[in-house]
Amino acid sequence: xxxxxxxxxxxxxxxxxxxxxxxxxxxxxxxxxxxxxxxxxxxxxxxxxxxxxxxxxxxxxxxxxxxxxxxxxxxxxxxxxxxxxxxxxxxxxxxxxxxxxxxxxxxxxxxxxxxxxxxxxxxxxxxxxxxxxxxxxxxxxxxxxxxxxxxxxxxxxxxxxxxxxxxxxxxxxxxxxxxxxxxxxxxxxxxxxxxxxxxxxxxxxxxxxxxxxxxxxxxxxxxxxxxxxxxxxxxxxxxxxxxxxxxxxxxxxxxxxxxxxxxxxxxxxxxxxxxxxxxxxxxxxxxxxxxxxxxxxxx
Amino acid sequence: xxxxxxxxxxxxxxxxxxxxxxxxxxxxxxxxxxxxxxxxxxxxxxxxxxxxxxxxxxxxxxxxxxxxxxxxxxxxxxxxxxxxxxxxxxxxxxxxxxxxxxxxxxxxxxxxxxxxxxxxxxxxxxxxxxxxxxxxxxxxxxxxxxxxxxxxxxxxxxxxxxxxxxxxxxxxxxxxxxxxxxxxxxxxxxxxxxxxxxxxxxxxxxxxxxxxxxxxxxxxxxxxxxxxxxxxxxxxxxxxxxxxxxxxxxxxxxxxxxxxxxxxxxxxxxxxxxxxxxxxxxxxxxxxxxxxxxxxxxxxxxxxxxxxxxxxxxxxxxxxxxxxx
Numbered sequence: 001x002x003x004x005x006x007x008x009x010x011x012x013x014x015x016x017x018x019x020x021x022x023x024x025x026x027x028x029x030x031x032x033x034x035x036x037x038x039x040x041x042x043x044x045x046x047x048x049x050x051x052x053x054x055x056x057x058x059x060x061x062x063x064x065x066x067x068x069x070x071x072x073x074x075x076x077x078x079x080x081x082x083x084x085x086x087x088x089x090x091x092x093x094x095x096x097x098x099x100x101x102x103x104x105x106x107x108x109x110x111x112x113x114x115x116x117x118x119x120x121x122x123x124x125x126x127x128x129x130x131x132x133x134x135x136x137x138x139x140x141x142x143x144x145x146x147x148x149x150x151x152x153x154x155x156x157x158x159x160x161x162x163x164x165x166x167x168x169x170x171x172x173x174x175x176x177x178x179x180x181x182x183x184x185x186x187x188x189x190x191x192x193x194x195x196x197x198x199x200x201x202x203x204x205x206x207x208x209x210x211x212x213x214x215x216x217x218x219x220x221x222x223x224x225x226x227x228x229x230x231x232x233x234x235x236x237x238x239x240x241x242x243x244x245x246x247x248x249x250x251x252x253x254x255x256x257x258x259x260x261x262x263x264x265x266x267x268x269x270x271x272x273x274x275x276x277x278x279x280x281x282x283x284x285x286x287x288x289x290x291x292x293x294x295x296x297x298x299x
Numbered sequence: 300x301x302x303x304x305x306x307x308x309x310x311x312x313x314x315x316x317x318x319x320x321x322x323x324x325x326x327x328x329x330x331x332x333x334x335x336x337x338x339x340x341x342x343x344x345x346x347x348x349x350x351x352x353x354x355x356x357x358x359x360x361x362x363x364x365x366x367x368x369x370x371x372x373x374x375x376x377x378x379x380x381x382x383x384x385x386x387x388x389x390x391x392x393x394x395x396x397x398x399x400x401x402x403x404x405x406x407x408x409x410x411x412x413x414x415x416x417x418x419x420x421x422x423x424x425x426x427x428x429x430x431x432x433x434x435x436x437x438x439x440x441x442x443x444x445x446x447x448x449x450x451x452x453x454x455x456x457x458x459x460x461x462x463x464x465x466x467x468x469x470x471x472x473x474x475x476x477x478x479x480x481x482x483x484x485x486x487x488x489x490x491x492x493x494x495x496x497x498x499x500x501x502x503x504x505x506x507x508x509x510x511x512x513x514x515x516x517x518x519x520x521x522x523x524x525x526x527x528x529x530x531x532x533x534x535x536x537x538x539x540x541x542x543x544x545x546x547x548x549x550x551x552x553x554x555x556x557x558x559x560x561x562x563x564x565x566x567x568x569x570x571x572x573x574x575x576x577x578x579x580x581x582x583x584x585x586x587x588x589x590x591x592x593x594x595x596x597x598x599x600x601x602x603x604x605x606x607x608x609x610x611x612x613x614x615x616x617x618x619x620x621x622x623x624x
Contacts, residue, residue, distance in 0.1 A: 133312075136316050137319040137320065139316075141600065142561065142599045144563075144565050149327060149584060150327070152585070153584075229444055232446075233444065233565075237585075239585075248444070251444070251446070251450065255450060260453055261458050268447070268454070272444060272447035272450075275442070280435070280439045283438045283441065
């Protein structure tokens with residue numbers, strides 16, 4: 001494994017960026033980063049890009065319900081839903097839900113996983129044994145059913161879904177970071193810090209954490225995809241936040257409104273493509289990270 | 300017998316995990332808002348039924364006593380009565396389990412057969428233009444929401460072309476003398492095809508990518524170089540020395556894939572109205588049929604945990620390079 005240590009000379013934000021090591025050199029990862037940039041821009045500028053309110057029920061000029069319009073009719077780029085809502089505007093606003101779910105879940109997964117991995121790897125012994133048995137339990141919980149039950153039995157909101165995901169998904173990150181910390185702990189500069197009497201907290205924060213950050217980000221970028229896919233499944237099954245327009249909600253709406261039987265491809269194909277685009281962008285970025293962190297795998 | 304010890308340790312750990320999951324399940328269904336009796340008793344049950352259930356599950360006792368009663372009942376396979384079906388939960392689950400297992404294993408066999416062959420082929424075609432196009436495509440299949448893929452296949456092959464039925468396991472009004480006759484009938488298989496393909500297309504990415512990267516690793520090993528030096532043909536080197544050794548980790552991943560697949564089943568079964576455990580779980584949760592939801596969750600968890608153990612053991616015992624420590 002290459003040494004991922006950070007030069008102590010750089011400071012502040014520059015240091016964080018250096019620690020994250022955005023894999024811009026890899027063509028896959030670069031494509032992923034560009035998709036992400038577009039995705040984030042769309043989510044932020046949604047009110048400016050979307051021509052309509054995504055939940056507004058629209059009427060035609062003759063005061064008829066503007067339902068089930070085809071793409072291009074009455075100026076609707078992707079047509080309208082059976083309830084007369086603009087599909088393109090829903091896609092644009094869906095980016096906002098996806099961004100929110102993806103990034104908060106990924107942050108929580110990377111954070112919990114890193115803390116667990118750091119504690120288990122650094123302190124070893126009983127702490128390690130306890131935390132790793134906890135990870136075993138998390139591996140034994142069927143992920144989607146767990147999120148379904150939690151989402152259904154708590155107040156329907158995106159946050160409950162996100163928390164339920166984080167409660168299970170930290171397991172992979174935790175295990176990988178633990179083994180990385182185990183190998184870092186015996187490195188010379190960590191030993192040296194211990195010899196000169198640095199506290200455990202200082203050693204963890206200053207000497208070990210910077211070196212596991214790229215791994216945290218690798219697992220975070222994978223978790224973004226998982227979170228978006230899971231939220232879509234939850235919304236599709238009808239346990240999602242009823243107030244949030246998400247791509248999963250759109251698919252549920254289309255499915256329940258018989259869009260399949262009516263061949264309304266313009267309704268249910270775009271949300272799926274949007275999900276694929278964003279999730280595979282996360283995969284591409286994580287591949288770039290892997291090539292950077294584990295050059296042996298890089299081909 | 301030194302080989303038996305790791306087996307025992309892992310099995311013990313599995314029991315511990317199972318106990319933890321069972322406890323989490325108990326708390327999940329007991330700490331939700333509303334009447335604590337709601338986990339087992341529907342207001343429409345008769346007074347005698349309610350009495351019997353309160354006694355059986357100790358619902359008038361404090362929480363910790365309920366917990367031990369719950370564990371005792373579980374050990375006897377006693378899961379309570381479904382609110383909607385008015386039948387024992389265990390009975391209902393055993394009825395649905397075969398449908399889920401058939402869907403899971405048939406789709407995984409298709410996925411692994413294709414994935415292994417295509418992965419070896421991609422390793423063989425390394426650095427070609429074909430590979431450059433195929434890899435992102437494979438990654439994209441992993442990024443698809445499974446239920447969306449199911450919707451697309453349903454719209455095209457069922458609603459547009461009419462080649463396959465839209466849902467269920469058989470046409471209305473058909474009956475078969477035995478389960479075996481049902482499962483081998485053309486009627487059943489045509490219902491199985493679309494949900495199976497949905498799950499297979501999603502699942503083939505894992506064996507494919509694993510096989511490819513293992514092949515690339517193995518082809519660098521000394522015994523492969525040796526085989527080349529001996530003058531064996533390239534195809535003999537790839538198949539006899541490369542593929543055979545690259546296959547092992549892919550096969551152990553099969554067990555893990557079964558566990559993951561069961562979770563994917565939840566949504567795909569819902570799209571295709573496939574009467575399996577996953578769809579039952581969703582319906583039970585939506586209808587507040589708590590005993591049934593608990594039972595379905597538990598059954599899925601048991602399969603996931605068992606498959607994790609099998610994968611672990613296969614990995615340890617089949618690959619002599621991994622120590623048994």
